Amino acid sequence: MKDRSQPGRTARRSRASKLTALVTAAALVLAPAAVSAQENRGPPLLRDTEIEQLLREYTRPILRAAGLEKQNIQIVIINDPGFNAFVADGRRIFVNYGALMKSETPNQIIGVLAHETGHLAGGHLSKMREQLAQAQTQMIIAMLLGAGAMVAGSRSGPGSGLANAGAAAISGPQEMIRRSLLSYVRQQEENADRAGVKFLTATGQSAKGMYETFKRFTSESLFAARGADPYQQSHPMPAERVAALEELARSSPYWDKKDDPALQLRHDMMRAKTSAFMERQDTVYRRYPLSDNSLPARYAHAIATYLHGDLNSALAQIDGLIHLQPNNAYFYELRGQALLERGKPADAIAPLRKAVQLSNGAPLMEMLLGQALVASDNKAYTDEAITILRAAVAREKEAPIGYTQLAMAYGRKGDYAQADLASAQAAFLRGDNKTARDLASRAKTRFAVGTPGWVKADDIVSARPMPGQKNN
Template identity: 50%
Template sequence: MKAPFSSRFTVTIAALSVFVASSTLKPSAVLAQGGIRDAEIEALIADYSNPILRAAGLGSQNIRIHLINDRSFNAFVVDGQNMFLHVGSIMKSSTPNQLIGVIAHEAGHIEGSHISRMQTQIARAQTAALFFQLLGIASMAAGAFGGGGNDLAEGGAAIMYGGQSAAMRSFLNYKRAEESAADQAAVRYLNVTKQSSRGMIETFKLFLEQSSTAGRGVDPYAQTHPLPQERIASLQQLAVTSPYFGQRDSPDLQLRHDMVRAKLDAFINKKNRAVVFRDYPDSNQGLPARYARAIATCYSQGSRAALPLIDQLIAAQPTNAYFHEFKGQCLMEEGGSMNEAIPPLRTAVKLAPRASLIRVMLAQALLASNNNAVLNEAVENLKLALVNETTNAAAFTQLANAYARLNKQADAELATANAYFHRGRFTDAKMQAKRAQAGFPLGSPNWLKADD
């Protein structure tokens, strides 16, 4: 049964509206839907993405990759500075090369300025759709008031629907072209970095197996992306000519990838130990499986049950900062022992001094220990962390707490102002900044920061 013209018209306009909304989302709005932070995962993603971004000429643009707590396989960009990666993309990528291909594709969108160009294309499509809407309304009005009857009214509806459908198809054709261009750019970056495009082909084959749109009866002109089989064919032609097509991921990188996948599985299912032990049974004595079981044990049976498993991991890789970090985290969150958490977190910071999130966790433990003798250590770790974590409101709040306990009221107020600012509470931020400014010498660095 065909939908009435009016309802089909509504669908077409609604579809364009969705594209407008999705292409103008702010990063904060996306992260509000469920962003996650983890030092180990972010370090791995940085190692994947940095060579690709440099190859794309984007190395100096400070592009941030945000992790979204969603198990589906997806990645996208909303502007020229931020890339978003569902954790499901990591979990479903069996090799680093597969995930690197996804990142390379999104980098192609950024390099090609596809978001800003797509917004222009959307505006054109909306203008065309609106023109046909007005033309159709005029025809329908002539039918209603000029004696033309139903023929003119139906003709006006047909003009509205047909014109908008053409506008929508024109936009979708443009979108598919941009996706193909991003695919080609991704292959170029992979070649520059001497990596294989095989992972991209494997990813699209996964899409082909899972996508309901790969069946018969699909209108290829009604898709925003080329159909998976088309992308595979196009990529295959480019990929097999590369001298790096047979290149494989190093064993060390594959192990790190598997560790992160196990970690995600365990944390996402941390309250369902049975699921984790099904995915990583005791019979699997590989390091990733042992990591997953240690995490699941911590959150299902507590830190005391998990500590022997964590210590075994540390014995296997004593210089792995993230094992020490997790020991501290487990003691903090499931053992309630802040003092016991401090030594492993200190070790983690020594092993990974640039891991700002571990410094923030150490500061949290130091502050929660209620030992005033470690307050300055907490402040120093937070200040170092905030060099990179410039928008981390929680870290600024901890810094404010530490300064207040050290009786440094103006510093505490300035840190509080920053915390409010990065939470979007601009009125409160301005009020706290004015209070802080009154406590600093006129023209001093902190006075100027408060003035900003």
């Protein structure tokens, strides 16, 4: 598991911020300051082949039922321990790793993903933009009318009733418009609940997990919303929402259907892996005590040992896992990652080759193998590293590490034009646009005009920043 965020660990959230918030961009639009701050720093992302593959398998039938299977919807993992999932555009579902950790069964997180798919299928994002545009027009008109009344009132003398009426004409419509927008968002959430249950039923899955997830956090949400005006809530009041969802979910013929034991094991392995990489060592061992000899516990122990303990002990534990499941690509990946990060890249090559083979060429694993080949300092591996890394970045276009390793491989070969281009691509993906333009400009001087490399470099020089990036 890799943290693809900006340098530095995510700050601990307050207790209130960990409350359930299954939200859409519509709700986020109502808090522009928070959105602006996030856009400036970029979302802190986590990447892991094993977890991403499992989430793809969770969402594939849901997307098919929603008619979205050909839309290339991606699941993006956010480096945040809070329970949260949301959609912020029409092609990605964002889910905090905290939501994965706190979902005890596959069905629970699948229910959350079905709810978010309901937002995508309902076109809620584009519809909300229309509502915001209409609200903006209404607000402008209300402000103009109010300002006109205030001007007229000022001519009648200070403290006149007409001036006060003008102020009320501004504040009153604004509050009504805000309440109207919040009401619209609440309706979207209810529609997404219904759509999510529909998709689960269509795929022969229970909606119980979706209900359990909402119900589990009801008491916290009720505490946070105690005394709140229900018309000022962007989501339906929890008790009402959960009651409606329970009635709907229980009407499904699959209400009592259980998750497949093999899928439950994979889910448990995902949670153990997430805990071992993302939580404190003492927390990991409280969750998975040494007396626990289950496969997920052994997975967590092996990862925690490699991160915090003796490498040889970690390798022995990983080898024990491989003995139990000799065709598990993720165990070989873990062995290679442990060796690579402990300064033994040459020893990491063999297990990473096996991981790539067993995973049918997973791009993130290929990048890890390419990194080991480059770090081994053996020039005999240079061409192989370039071939593997080029294949990886062709399929995984938004991972800067692939281009960084590719630049190092080209540099070792003496191909400085390609090295500059790959470095520019890595900088651009990191959001460092000034460095990207400088490197791309230098690359252009090394390529013949009009060649593919020159064209790619020119594209970077003239490119606008990616969404969420600053134009330095």
